Amino acid sequence: MTIFRKNLLLIFLPVGVFLLVYIGDTLFYIHTGVVEGLSWLREILLFGAIAGFIPMLSSIKILRPADTTGKFRVLLFTVLLFFGLSYIRRVMILPAFSSVTGYAITSILYSLLSIIALIQIRDLIYFKRRKSTARVFSILVISIALVSIYGGLSSRDFQQMLNVATIPIGLSLFNSFRVSWIAYLSKKQKYQILLVSLIIVAFSAMLQDLVNGSAIYEYSYSVEIFVRLSTGFISIYMAFALVGLLLHLPTATLFDKKIREIESLQRLSRSVSSVLDFDKLAEMISEFTAEYSNSQYSWLVLTEEDSNHFYLSSSFGLTQEQQKNMNFSKTEGTSGTIFDSKQPYIAQDVSREKGTRHLSSWNSEVRSLVGYPLISDSNVIGILYAAKNEEYGFDNDDIDMLGAFTNHIVIALENAKLVKKSLDKERLEHELRLAHEVQLNLLPKEVPVPSNSIDLAAASMPALEVGGDYFDFIEIDDDRLGMVIGDVSGKGTSAAFYMAEIKGMIQAYSRIYDSPLKILSDVNRALHGNMDSRSFISLTYAIIDSKNNKMKYARAGHMPILYYSKSKDKWIDLEPKGIGLGMDKGDIFDKIIEEKEQKLKSGELYFFFTDGVSDAMDENQKEFGEDRIKISLKNYFDFSSEEIKAKLISDIWNHMGNQPVHDDITMIIMKIK
Numbered sequence: 318m319t320i321f322r323k324n325l326l327l328i329f330l331p332v333g334v335f336l337l338v339y340i341g342d343t344l345f346y347i348h349t350g351v352v353e354g355l356s357w358l359r360e361i362l363l364f365g366a367i368a369g370f371i372p373m374l375s376s377i378k379i380l381r382p383a384d385t386t387g388k389f390r391v392l393l394f395t396v397l398l399f400f401g402l403s404y405i406r407r408v409m410i411l412p413a414f415s416s417v418t419g420y421a422i423t424s425i426l427y428s429l430l431s432i433i434a435l436i437q438i439r440d441l442i443y444f445k446r447r448k449s450t451a452r453v454f455s456i457l458v459i460s461i462a463l464v465s466i467y468g469g470l471s472s473r474d475f476q477q478m479l480n481v482a483t484i485p486i487g488l489s490l491f492n493s494f495r496v497s498w499i500a501y502l503s504k505k506q507k508y509q510i511l512l513v514s515l516i517i518v519a520f521s522a523m524l525q526d527l528v529n530g531s532a533i534y535e536y537s538y539s540v541e542i543f544v545r546l547s548t549g550f551i552s553i554y555m556a557f558a559l560v561g562l563l564l565h566l567p568t569a570t571l572f573d574k575k576i577r578e579i580e581s582l583q584r585l586s587r588s589v590s591s592v593l594d595f596d597k598l599a600e601m602i603s604e605f606t607a608e609y610s611n612s613q614y615s616w617l618v619l620t621e622e623d624s625n626h627f628y629l630s631s632s633f634g635l636t637q638e639q640q641k642n643m644n645f646s647k648t649e650g651t652s653g654t655i656f657d658s659k660q661p662y663i664a665q666d667v668s669r670e671k672g673t674r675h676l677s678s679w680n681s682e683v684r685s686l687v688g689y690p691l692i693s694d695s696n697v698i699g700i701l702y703a704a705k706n707e708e709y710g711f712d713n714d715d716i717d718m719l720g721a722f723t724n725h726i727v728i729a730l731e732n733a734k735l736v737k738k739s740l741d742k743e744r745l746e747h748e749l750r751l752a753h754e755v756q757l758n759l760l761p762k763e764v765p766v767p768s769n770s771i772d773l774a775a776a777s778m779p780a781l782e783v784g785g786d787y788f789d790f791i792e793i794d795d796d797r798l799g800m801v802i803g804d805v806s807g808k809g810t811s812a813a814f815y816m817a818e819i820k821g822m823i824q825a826y827s828r829i830y831d832s833p834l835k836i837l838s839d840v841n842r843a844l845h846g847n848m849d850s851r852s853f854i855s856l857t858y859a860i861i862d863s864k865n866n867k868m869k870y871a872r873a874g875h876m877p878i879l880y881y882s883k884s885k886d887k888w889i890d891l892e893p894k895g896i897g898l899g900m901d902k903g904d905i906f907d908k909i910i911e912e913k914e915q916k917l918k919s920g921e922l923y924f925f926f927t928d929g930v931s932d933a934m935d936e937n938q939k940e941f942g943e944d945r946i947k948i949s950l951k952n953y954f955d956f957s958s959e960e961i962k963a964k965l966i967s968d969i970w971n972h973m974g975n976q977p978v979h980d981d982i983t984m985i986i987m988k989i990k
Contacts, residue, residue: 428543665710701726769990771863773988833870888951929981
């Protein structure tokens with residue numbers, strides 16, 4: 318049997334039985350009256366039809382709301398309909414045939430409304446039910462049915478019926494103790510349902526008088542008893558619910574608070590698995606803490622490695638000025654106390670307690686405060702604070718809530734940290750690979766030979782964290798060679814891309830201008846405004862004229878050119894004035910920068926380098942330094958530039974030992990034969 322056919326059967330079977338009884342009543346009333354021997358069959362059919370409506374009404378979703386307040390709305394609507402029908406009944410009761418119709422319709426509607434109300438009460442009773450709950454309620458319903466049928470078949474003796482009705486009344490009282498749903502209502506819901514219950518109790522009691530002497534009594538005594546017992550049970554249950562609601566109201570606020578705590582823990586638990594962004598998680602923690610502790614302020618501080626202070630990770634309700642003026646020392650104040658004791662700290666009157674008195678000058682509105690340590694592997698990794706504008710704003714329950722809260726917070730933060738470290742490491746490795754590739758592609762593949770008298774060698778060794786070192790040779794024409802060495806501030810891909818940008822500019826301007834000063838001036842203007850405000854480029858550009866044996870050069874804040882003359886056995890630092898590229902739009906840069914010219918003579922050595930060469934450190938953090946550079950270059954002067962380069966690099970490695978390279982090492986050696 319399909320679902321559609323089953324639903325049709327649920328509707329038409331009880332309706333058909335009612336129609337059968339109605340037709341019989343009409344015929345009997347018109348012709349002979351009710352045949353006394355068949356009255357028992359009529360009552361059983363009527364009550365069977367009533368019972369037949371139960372499955373149909375139970376299957377209607379609108380009559381089976383999932384929430385408690387929805388069930389009470391249906392109950393209230395049902396009770397109000399009872400009273401509305403009283404007016405309709407008076408209008409529709411007419412003589413002869415019409416009176417039978419009025420009786421039948423009224424009885425059907427009253428029966429349906431009684432069943433709808435009983436379904437709502439049943440669902441309330443079944444809330445958090447035990448194994449015996451359904452059994453006890455079923456016994457009540459069966460007793461109502463049996464007493465109703467018995468009343469319809471017996472004489473209409475009120476005293477006799479009252480004696481028999483004590484059984485369903487007693488069972489009604491017993492079932493009315495099942496009001497556990499009250500404990501799970503919020504404070505607002507308790508007040509709403511209390512008002513509805515008062516209305517239902519008042520109207521249900523009045524229904525007893527409404528049914529008395531009504532059309533139902535004339536139509537079927539069984540139906541009347543059923544309606545009376547049903548509305549009576551509703552009145553009793555609502556009275557018990559009313560008492561239960563009144564008893565629970567004093568603790569309603571506490572219950573709401575506990576519910577919020579549970580919800581906050583559930584939400585935070587979901588955040589552990591769903592929010593992996595560390596900063597976003599920290600913000601959520603502050604918001605959750607303020608919301609569910611009913612605090613006006615909340616903030617999260619975390620430990621700073623190799624520091625005696627915490628740092629503010631997130632806050633709620635604090636102004637920028639208040640955040641700026643906070644002091645989170647690990648050795649003093651409230652944070653220091655919590656850090657040392659690893660125990661929660663509560664101040665019920667901030668202005669009176671010695672450890673928190675200073676907070677009044679920081680935020681005069683704070684009256685009470687609680688701080689809870691975040692502990693991971695026995696170490697305090699942070700502190701969660703909440704503060705209120707009222708004195709004695711926190712109790713032991715708040716401390717317990719924060720304790721449960723912080724357990725989840727520690728897990729969430731540690732997970733987020735691990736993910737952040739993993740992502741940072743992965744991103745860094747990707748950036749390093751990319752930057753290494755960019756840097757290697759930017760460097761010249763071979764060193765040119767300007768003339769037989771000029772011997773050139775160059776090298777660039779990227780650090781673990783790729784810096785922005787760069788060198789290049791630009792063949793301007795047959796007699797002139799542009800030579801550039803520079804260092805971009807910063808590391809990683811940004812430095813590598815700035816290198817690419819500067820390489821393109823230098824090569825372009827070198828074919829336009831014959832002046833290093835003019836080239837650097839135009840490059841500076843092009844760079845300014847297109848670079849990060851915290852970045853700049855130091856650079857030296859020289860033009861080697863092999864025909865006229867001279868060198869023009871300009872320096873934009875870079876390391877000096879180390880010049881050695883063997884005949885004079887003298888070192889000179891060639892250091893014309895200049896500031897880094899990109900630091901100024903051009904006005905100051907152009908005023909400061911100088912261009913110098915140097916005559917190239919046999920027996921000279923010129924060393925161009927970046928700070929990675931001189932700053933290379935040994936295990937004692939001692940730099941290689943310019944003095945060692947000069948000593949090595951002088952010692953190896955008689956060798957070719959390529960050999961000098963190799964020996965100098967060897968000296969640098971020996972100095973560093975096993976220390977990692979933290980900055981690029983880049984150099985150009987030019988020896989005049």
